[in-house]
Amino acid sequence: DGGGGGGDTKGGAPVTIVTAGGGRLPERPPPAAPVSPKATTTITTIKPGPALHAHRPRRAVTLATAAERISVGAAIQAINAGEWAAAEAELDVLIRANPALADAYVARGTARALQRQLAAAVVDFTAAVACDAGHLEAWKRRGQARAAAGDTVGALVDVARAGELMRRQRTRGSLQVRGGQTVRSSGGGAGVCSDALDLDTCVELGRLHFLLKDYLAAATHFRAAAALALPLPLAPASTAVAAAAARAAARNSATAVEARHMLGVCLASTGDVGAAVEWYDRVLEVDPRHREALTNKAQGLRELASDPPAREAYRLTIRAHPTDLRARLGLGLTLHAAGEHRAAVRELTVLIEGGAHHGQTFSRSEPAAGGEVEAHLVPGG
Numbered sequence: 001d002g003g004g005g006g007g008d009t010k011g012g013a014p015v016t017i018v019t020a021g022g023g024r025l026p027e028r029p030p031p032a033a034p035v036s037p038k039a040t041t042t043i044t045t046i047k048p049g050p051a052l053h054a055h056r057p058r059r060a061v062t063l064a065t066a067a068e069r070i071s072v073g074a075a076i077q078a079i080n081a082g083e084w085a086a087a088e089a090e091l092d093v094l095i096r097a098n099p100a101l102a103d104a105y106v107a108r109g110t111a112r113a114l115q116r117q118l119a120a121a122v123v124d125f126t127a128a129v130a131c132d133a134g135h136l137e138a139w140k141r142r143g144q145a146r147a148a149a150g151d152t153v154g155a156l157v158d159v160a161r162a163g164e165l166m167r168r169q170r171t172r173g174s175l176q177v178r179g180g181q182t183v184r185s186s187g188g189g190a191g192v193c194s195d196a197l198d199l200d201t202c203v204e205l206g207r208l209h210f211l212l213k214d215y216l217a218a219a220t221h222f223r224a225a226a227a228l229a230l231p232l233p234l235a236p237a238s239t240a241v242a243a244a245a246a247r248a249a250a251r252n253s254a255t256a257v258e259a260r261h262m263l264g265v266c267l268a269s270t271g272d273v274g275a276a277v278e279w280y281d282r283v284l285e286v287d288p289r290h291r292e293a294l295t296n297k298a299q300g301l302r303e304l305a306s307d308p309p310a311r312e313a314y315r316l317t318i319r320a321h322p323t324d325l326r327a328r329l330g331l332g333l334t335l336h337a338a339g340e341h342r343a344a345v346r347e348l349t350v351l352i353e354g355g356a357h358h359g360q361t362f363s364r365s366e367p368a369a370g371g372e373v374e375a376h377l378v379p380g381g
Contacts (some may be wrong), residue, residue, distance in 0.1 A: 064101055068094060072103050077112075084111045102131035105140050113196045114142065116151040138166045140201070147208060156208040163197045163205065199228045199252060203259050210266060219266035225259035225283075257286055261293050264300075289320045295327050302334055310334050325351055 024144075064072065071094055078087035091108040094101055109124030125142035128135050145156030206221035262280035278295035283290050298313035314331035317324055332347035 006093050035140075052232060053180070064098075064103060066103060068098060068104075072101075072107055075104075076107050079107060079111045079114065084115055087111050100131045102128040102135050102138060105131065106135065106141060109138075109145070113145050113148070116148075118145050121145045122149070122213065134165060135170070138167065143204070143208075147204075147211075152208055152211045156205070156212070159201065159204050159208060163201050167195055197224065197257070199225050199255055202228065203255055203262075206259065206262060206266075208263065213269075214284060215266045215269040219263055219270070222259045222263035222266060226256060226263055228256070253286075257283055261288075261296075263289065264293070264296060268296065268300060273303050275305070276300050281379075291317070291321050291324065292322060295324065295330075298330055302330060307334065307338055 023126070027139040071090060073089045075087040075094075078084075078090070088108055088111050091104050091111070095108070096103045098104070105124045105128035105374060108264060109121040109128065110125060112118075113121035122142055122145050125138050125145060125291075128138035139158050140162035143155045146152075146158060147155035172271065202221045202225035206218045206225060209215075209218035260279055260283045264283070267279065268276035277297055277300040280293045280300065283293040284297070287293070294313065294317040298310055298317055301310035301313050304310075311331060311334055314327050314334065314339065317327035321327070328347055328351040332344045332351060335341075335344035335347060
């Protein structure tokens with residue numbers, strides 16, 4: 001995988017590396033058809049050149065020379081191309097020559113994070129913050145690396161700090177002087193308040209709060225993320241520029257869909273199952289085959305004792321994803337609770353056979369007096 005550091009992720013969230021081409025390389029495969037998917041920490045590649053400076057305020061820090069900016073930009077291009085060793089060698093030289101060059105630390109930390117050398121990456125991002133406490137990317141990327149390493153609390157502190165810096169910058173950018181008075185402009189994007197966070201930061205904060213089981217706070221951030229972008233199907237791109245824009249829009253759309261789904265999961269976790277089902281429906285409006293939304297909607301309807309709709313939702317999930325064993329289990333238990341035991345036996349028999357095929361077994365618990373049969377999937381041995 002291009003480097004060591006696998007031990008850095010022990011006990012942490014799954015790491016997804018987003019490459020320059022937009023592909024995803026999971027560190028370990030996710031569980032089959034998760035009902036409540038775990039948060040995934042994303043470490044992204046970075047844009048070369050002046051873009052690295054564009055997101056932080058001007059402060060009394062050591063500014064890079066033109067030659068240093070060019071060198072950092074070249075190293076970033078190498079990182080995005082997967083040439084990590086060459087990039088690190090160039091950045092090592094730059095840092096030795098100028099130990100206060102924050103952008104070089106951020107770039108080297110990103111290279112190390114992409115190689116899953118998370119502890120070393122955190123050291124570099126910390127050095128960048130020491131050089132420039134207002135470096136938004138340094139805070140954000142240290143939060144991502146800490147989350148991937150399992151330090152959820154530290155990650156939340158860092159990402160929240162990045163969000164605060166973003167709010168301050170957007171607030172300053174929305175203020176104008178007119179007639180000797182400072183007034184707020186109407187810029188900043190349609191439908192987005194000047195103090196709003198960007199989509200990725202809202203989702204990142206939501207994930208971290210979700211991992212800490214603070215579902216109300218997580219729901220607040222996912223709701224904000226859902227309001228920031230409208231996930232719509234994309235038209236085919238005809239040019240290279242349009243294709244790049246389409247890829248960016250596709251990623252934005254996927255993130256917005258995830259925000260909607262996770263908002264539903266958070267609401268269900270707080271007991272508001274009815275509202276959760278409504279958000280799963282919003283996901284399915286955009287992606288009718290969204291596996292987790294289908295399964296979670298069916299589960300929610302079952303919890304609401306809405307029997308016929310729950311059955312139909314489970315069957316819809318099974319038609320879209322025939323190997324979804326949890327949907328098969330839910331349908332079997334729904335039929336059993338309704339007294340349709342023969343139909344339940346048919347579904348659960350398919351479940352048992354399918355579970356054995358996929359390395360899982362079916363466990364049945366005898367009910368207490370007057371209770372309901374409980375069943376669950378367990379890993380096969």
